Amino acid sequence: MPLTLHLGADDLTRCRFAISPLCQTHEALRMLRRPARHGYHHAWLRRMGRTLKGLDLSPLWLFVPRPGGYTPDFLGPPPDEPYPTIDDELARMRATEPGLARAEMARSLSCTPGLAQSPQGRAALDDPAGTVRRLADLTELAWHALLAPDWPRHRAVLEADIAHRSRRAADVGLDALLTGLHPTVDWAGHTLTLHRYEDQAEAQRPDGRGILLMPSVFVWPDVVSGFARPWQPTVIYPARGMGRLHTAPVPRPPQALARLLGHQRAALLAGLTTPASTTELARRHTLARSTVSAHLTALREAGLLDARRQGYYVLYGRTALGDALTSGN
Template sequence: MPLTLHLGTEDLTRCRFAISPLCQTHEALRMLRRPARHGYHHTWLRRMRRTLAGLDLSPLWLFIPRAGGYTPDFLGPPPQEPCPSIEDELARMRATDPALARAEIARSLACTPGLAESPQGRAALDDPAATVRRLADLTELAWHALLAPDWPRHRAVLAADIADRSRRAAEGGLDALLTDLHPCIDWAGHTLTLRMYGDLAEAQQADGRGILLMPSVFVWPDVVSGFARPWQPTVIYPAVGMGRFHAAPAPRPPAALARLLGRQRAALLTDLTLPAATTELAERHGLAPSTVSAHLTSLRQAGLLDARREGHYVRYERTALGDALVTGG
C-alpha cells in the first residue's frame, strides 16, 4: 500500500510552505550520493567539481545510503518557520535529543547490511550526541561550500514556485494547489497519496498540524516524505522552473531595450526573470545597492516591476508590461 496522508479539517486550514537552507543542503547531499539523480544538474556539478574534490564528507555519506534507504531526519528536519536562517537551523540540529538521534542513526545504519557492526557504525551509536555535533559541523561546511554562493538565485527559484502555487490556491483552492505537486502524488477525497512510498508504519501522520510543502531544486526526479515522528508531515517536491537555477546570472539586455531605458536599467529588468532583492542584483551586476535601488524605483514607477516583502527582504519581479517589454511581446 502507498503512503497516504488523510487530512482532517484542521489540517486543511494549516497547509503551509517553507524554504529551508538546511533541508536544501540535505537534498543536495542526497543528490550527490545517488548518481542517477545527476541528470538535471550537470552544469552545477561541473562548477562544483573542484570544490567537491577538496571536501571530505565521508562521515555524512555513512548516513546517506547510495542505493536509497533512510537518512536520519535530524540532518534536515522540517523547519518551524517559513524562511529560517541556516544559523538557526544548524543550532536546532545541534540541539537534537541524543535518544532521538540514536534511534534515527540505528534505522539509517540498518539500511546497509553490516554497517551498524562496523567500527564507524558502533562509534556513531555509542555516542549519538557527538555524532550529531560532527554531522552538524560537516553539514555547515557543505552549506558554505556548495549552496551559500548560489543561495540568492536558489532561493529565488523556490520563492517563485511558492508564489505561483499560492496564486493558484487563491484562485482554485487546495485542489489547484495539491493536484500537480508531482506525477507520483495523488490528491482525492481529502487524502494525499504518495505512490513512490510503501505504507511506512513509523511515518508521521496528519494530526491537525497541517502539511508542510517545500519546493526543492535538488530533489528531482523524486519526492521526499515519510518523516518519522515527531516531525510535522512534510512533502518536498521538485520546484517549478528549477532549470532556471542554472541560467546565466546576469543576461545581456536587448540592444533596443538598452537604448530605451539605459544600459543598467535594461540589464536589471532583463535579469528579473525570477524575483530578486536589491542586494542580490547589486552583487550580480557589480553595482552599488543604492544605485540598484534607484533604478528599481524608477522601473516600478513606470509599471514595469512589482515589489513584494518576504521576511526581511523586498523582492522585485517583472509585471506583465515588463515581461512584454523584455521579450518583445
Template sequence: MPLSFHLGTDDLTRCRFAISPLCQIHEALRLLRRPGRHGYHQGWLRRARRTVAGLGLDPLLMFIPPPGGYTPDFLGAPPPEPYPSFEDELARMRATDPVLAHAEMARSLACTPGLAESPQGRAALDDPAAAVRHLAELTERAWHALLAADWARHRAVLEADIAHRSRQAADGGLDALLTDLHPGIGWTDRTLTLSMYGEVAEAQRADGRGVLLMPSVFVWPDVVSGFARPWQPTVIYPARGMGRLHDTGVPRPSQGLARLLGHQRAAVLTGLTAPASTTELAARHGLAPSTVSAHLSVLREAGLLTSRRRGHFVLYGRTGLGDAVVNGG
C-alpha cells in the same frame, strides 16, 4: 500500498509552505550519491564532485544511503517557520536530543549491512551528542563550499514556485494546488497519496497540524516524505524552474514579442527563466548594466517582473503575467 495522508478539517486549514536551506544542502549531497538522477544539474555536479572530494564529508555521507535507505530526519528537519536562515536551522540541528539522534542514526545505519558495526558506525551510536555536533560541522562545511554562494538564486527559484502555487490555490482552491504538485502525488477524497513511496510504518501521519510543502531544487525526479515523530508531516517536491537554474544558453524571444517590446527588452524578459540579477543579465545578453536596468524597470512597471533583494543583490523574476506573455498564453 502507497504512502498516504488523510487530511482532516484542521489539516486542511493548516497546510503551509516553507523553504529550508538545511534540507537543500542535504538533498544536494543526496543527489551526488545517486547515479542516474543528474539530468538537470550536470554542470553543477561536475563542479561539486571536484569540491566534495576534498571536504572530508564521509562521516556525513555515511548517513545518506543509496535509494531505498533512510536519512536521519534531524539532518533536514521540517522547519517551524516558513523562511528560516541556514544559521537558525543549523542551531536547531545542533540542539537535537541525543536519544532521538541515536534512534534515527541507528535506523539509517541499519540500511547498509555491517555499517552499524563499523568503527565509524559504533562511534556515532556510542556518543550521539558528539556525532550530532560533528555532523553539524560537516553540514556547515558542505553548505559554504557547495551552495552558499548560489543560495540567493536557488531561494529565488523556490520562492517563485511558492508564489505560483499560492496563485493556484487562490484561483482554484486547495484542490488546484495539490493536484499539480508532481505526477507522483495524487489528491482525492481528502487524501494525499505518494505513489512513488511504499507504506512506511514509521511515517508521521496527518494529525491536525497540516502538511508542510517544501519545494526543492535537488530532489527531482523524486518526492521525499516519511518524516517520523516528532516532525510535522512533510512533502518535498521538485520546484518549478529548477531545471533552468544552471542553464547557460540564452533562449530567443519570439518574433511577435520582439516586435511588441523591442528585441532587447523581449530578450531580457524571455531570458529570465530563473531569477537573476542585473549583472548576470548584462553578461548573459552582452548589454551594459545601465541598459539592462532600464529594461527591467519598464518590465516591472508593466507587471511582467517582480524584484526581491537578497543580500547585496536584487534578483528579478517573471510574474505569472510575464510567463503568459513569453509563452503566448
C-alpha cells in the same frame, strides 16, 4: 504500494509552505549519491565534483545511504518558520536531543548490513551528542561549498514556485494546489497519495498539526515524505523552473550602464523591455525576490522605473528616463 496521507480539516487549514537551506543542503548531498538520475543538474554535478575533492564528508556519507535507505530526519528537519536562515537551522540541528539522534542514526545505519557494527557506526552510536556536533559542523562546510555561492539563485526559484502555487490556490482552490504538486501525487477524498513511493509503517501521519509543503531544487524526480515523530508531516516536491537554474544565461547589460548602476541593477533595467513582476524578474535573473525588490525600489526612486498594479501583481516598467539611459541617449 503508494504512501497515503489522510488530511483532516485541521490539517488542511494549517497547510503551509517553507524554504529550508538545511533541507536543501541534505537534498543536494543525497543527489550526489545518485547523480545518474539527475540530468537537470549535469553542469552543477561536474562543478561540484571539483569542489568535493577538497572536502572530507565521510562521516556525513555514513548517514546518506544509497536510494532506498533512510537519512536521519534531524539532519534536515521540517522548519518551524517559513524562511529560516542556515545559521538558525544549524543551531536547531546542534540542539537535537541525543536519544532522538541515536534512534534515528541507528535506523539509518541498519539500512546497510553490518554498518551499525562497524567501527564508524559504533563510534557514532556510542556518543550521539558528539556525533550530532560533528555532523552539524560538516553540514555547515557542505552548505558553504555546495549551496551558499548559488543560494540567491536557488532561493529565487523556490520563492517563485511558492508564489505560483499560492496564486493557483487563491484562483482555483486547495484541490488544484495539491494535485499540481507533481504528476505522481493525487488528491481525492481527503487523501494525498504519493505514487512511486514505498509505504512505511513508521512514517509520520497527519494529526491536525497541518502539513508542510517544501519545494526543492534537488529532490527531482522524486517526492519525499514520511518524516517520523516528532517532526511535522512534510511533502518535499520538485520546484517549478529548476531545470533552468543552471542553464539560463546571465543577463549582460551594457558595460557603461553596469559601471554606473552596478551589474544587477543594470541587468534588471536593461532586461525590462516589457513590464514584469518582482517574482518574474527574480526567476528570470535567478536572484532572490528580496534582492530584486530592493533593486527595483532604488531604480524607481531614481526615476528610472514606474509601477502599476495588474490584478494580483505589481508590474515594473521603464520610464522615459530609464529608456534613454538604457539606450545610451
